[in-house]
Amino acid sequence: MKHDVFPLAIEEEAAVSSALYRDGMARLGGGVTIVTTDGPAGRVGFTATAVCSVTDKSPTLIVCINQSSSAFRAVTTNGVLAVNVLTAEQQPLADLFGGKTPMDQRFAAAAWTQGETAAPLLPDASASFECRITGHAEQGSHHVLFCSVVAVHMAEQFSGLVYFARRYHALAGT
Amino acid sequence: MKHDVFPLAIEEEAAVSSALYRDGMARLGGGVTIVTTDGPAGRVGFTATAVCSVTDKSPTLIVCINQSSSAFRAVTTNGVLAVNVLTAEQQPLADLFGGKTPMDQRFAAAAWTQGETAAPLLPDASASFECRITGHAEQGSHHVLFCSVVAVHMAEQFSGLVYFARRYHALAGT
Numbered sequence: 001m002k003h004d005v006f007p008l009a010i011e012e013e014a015a016v017s018s019a020l021y022r023d024g025m026a027r028l029g030g031g032v033t034i035v036t037t038d039g040p041a042g043r044v045g046f047t048a049t050a051v052c053s054v055t056d057k058s059p060t061l062i063v064c065i066n067q068s069s070s071a072f073r074a075v076t077t078n079g080v081l082a083v084n085v086l087t088a089e090q091q092p093l094a095d096l097f098g099g100k101t102p103m104d105q106r107f108a109a110a111a112w113t114q115g116e117t118a119a120p121l122l123p124d125a126s127a128s129f130e131c132r133i134t135g136h137a138e139q140g141s142h143h144v145l146f147c148s149v150v151a152v153h154m155a156e157q158f159s160g161l162v163y164f165a166r167r168y169h170a171l172a173g174t
Numbered sequence: 175m176k177h178d179v180f181p182l183a184i185e186e187e188a189a190v191s192s193a194l195y196r197d198g199m200a201r202l203g204g205g206v207t208i209v210t211t212d213g214p215a216g217r218v219g220f221t222a223t224a225v226c227s228v229t230d231k232s233p234t235l236i237v238c239i240n241q242s243s244s245a246f247r248a249v250t251t252n253g254v255l256a257v258n259v260l261t262a263e264q265q266p267l268a269d270l271f272g273g274k275t276p277m278d279q280r281f282a283a284a285a286w287t288q289g290e291t292a293a294p295l296l297p298d299a300s301a302s303f304e305c306r307i308t309g310h311a312e313q314g315s316h317h318v319l320f321c322s323v324v325a326v327h328m329a330e331q332f333s334g335l336v337y338f339a340r341r342y343h344a345l346a347g348t
Binding site: 055061126152174 | 190192194195196197198199201202203204205207224225226227228229230231232233234235236238259300301303311313314315316318320323324325326328332334335336338339343345346347348
């Protein structure tokens with residue numbers, strides 16, 4: 001699907017520093033997920049909090065990703081991804097998939113399954129969204145991926161894991 | 175700034191139901207904010223969790239908003255907005271700005287200030303991001319607003335307010 005993007009502002013102006021911006025953003029809590037993909041470009045997974053719902057009419061979410069990362073090439077080439085929303089108990093996986101560990105060792109830490117797409121699904125995740133990537137918009141160092149949700153899987157029991165003030169917080173679910 | 179958007183998928187397929195998608199999304203925690211604007215289209219504010227950082231190089235965030243809402247017309251006409259990240263203590267404001275209360279009554283509940291833009295700033299918010307809207311991308315019922323951050327304000331003391339599992343959760347900050 002083509003996304004028409006309408007420019008609004010004309011003038012450029014000095015932006016705030018990256019450090020100040022990051023300090024501010026550390027105060028906005030975000031649910032912790034592991035985004036996965038598999039296909040011609042290989043199996044890749046990474047920890048992400050920059051995931052956001054856009055609309056529930058033709059359910060669509062967005063994932064923001066650094067365009068210089070190997071993950072960016074993998075997800076856009078494979079054309080599919082899964083957003084696995086972590087429980088509080090799955091915090092060790094967030095560290096594993098957020099570091100420099102090789103992909104094979106990351107995936108060896110859990111028994112992944114598969115659904116309607118090739119994207120690996122994490123058992124016992126609070127929720128997993130299987131998506132087809134329908135478009136992406138460039139914004140500086142990052143791309144915003146528009147992801148059409150083709151399947152949702154939910155665990156019977158769940159809890160929440162949020163990153164806020166540069167540390168993890170566990171939330172009660174069911 | 176123009177956002178080039180590259181379509182990827184060709185085939186359309188049956189999406190999951192809105193209800194199932196919403197049930198899944200209820201399991202992804204989100205920091206609670208009040209997004210405000212002021213200018214030719216008037217002063218408007220609404221509670222939002224669909225806010226996400228895109229990049230810290232030329233700091234940019236996105237806000238997702240229903241295009242049929244009066245708020246959409248206001249923010250895109252005014253061209254500026256502020257994302258006020260709420261503390262746990264400010265939860266009553268989240269309810270007020272998330273309901274049907276007239277705008278004047280909403281804003282009467284706090285002593286708003288102003289920074290570099292006309293967008294109202296909430297005193298004692300954990301952080302406030304003043305932004306110029308540089309573009310928007312349509313996605314079904316909603317638009318994704320690309321917001322260039324021109325100022326960041328931070329309170330000395332802060333805490334966190336997250337919406338997860340269809341209720342608020344307070345998080346310890348400083």
